[in-house]
Amino acid sequence: MGKIYSKRALAAQNLKPKKEVVSFLLSYSQALTVVKIKNKNFEIIAN
């Protein structure tokens, strides 16, 4: 068997973001409300 000298492609691994990141995004999405008033967007974050 010939050796493979090339580095394994970084994208080839089945990588996933941290659970915390996904969980943050879902909470952020729930908390965020965007209100549009006269061509202006207002972001409201609920606590």
Place this chain on the structure above:
Amino acid sequence: MADLHIPDALLVKKYVDGNEVALSTLIKRHESKIYGFIYSKIADRDISNDIFQDTFIKVIKTLKSNSYNEEGKFLPWVMRISHNLIVDHFRKTKKMPMYRETEEFSIFSIMSDDSLTIENKMIFDQVEVDLKKIIEELPDDQKEVLVMRMYQDMSFKEISELTGVSINTALGRMRYALMNLRKIIDKHQIILTN
């Protein structure tokens, strides 16, 4: 599992209509591709996570403000956002390069800690103590000049004024003080180095 068969466009519509679960499905469906894409460019897990997060923050804001129009497909659009953020990241790091420790490169090969080690500090303190003891052995007039000059950082002019002797006498006393110190050190074979 049924969600897997729902097309992206429909999930996006559901999300815009207020269904938060749709976003979760979209993220789960594409997280690997998007994160893998970011990581392939960045090669750093933490920064990739940051960029992934920023990407979806933009996605969420755009969808919530109804600014998204389904011209293309969802995934290429998200990929485009992450691509732009990757470019931004490289621009930022080019302006202010950040070095991370790798196998070939260690930041400590460039930086060094100049402060004394505990051992060196103990030696330094010991030298100080020894020196003070030797100074105590000197005749009073010489000791006075040496202490004023070395420990109180006074000029010979000031010393001469304070002690009431001429500058030359003060200089002479300093000279004898140093000679006598050397004699004592030689006699007792004291090592005063750090």
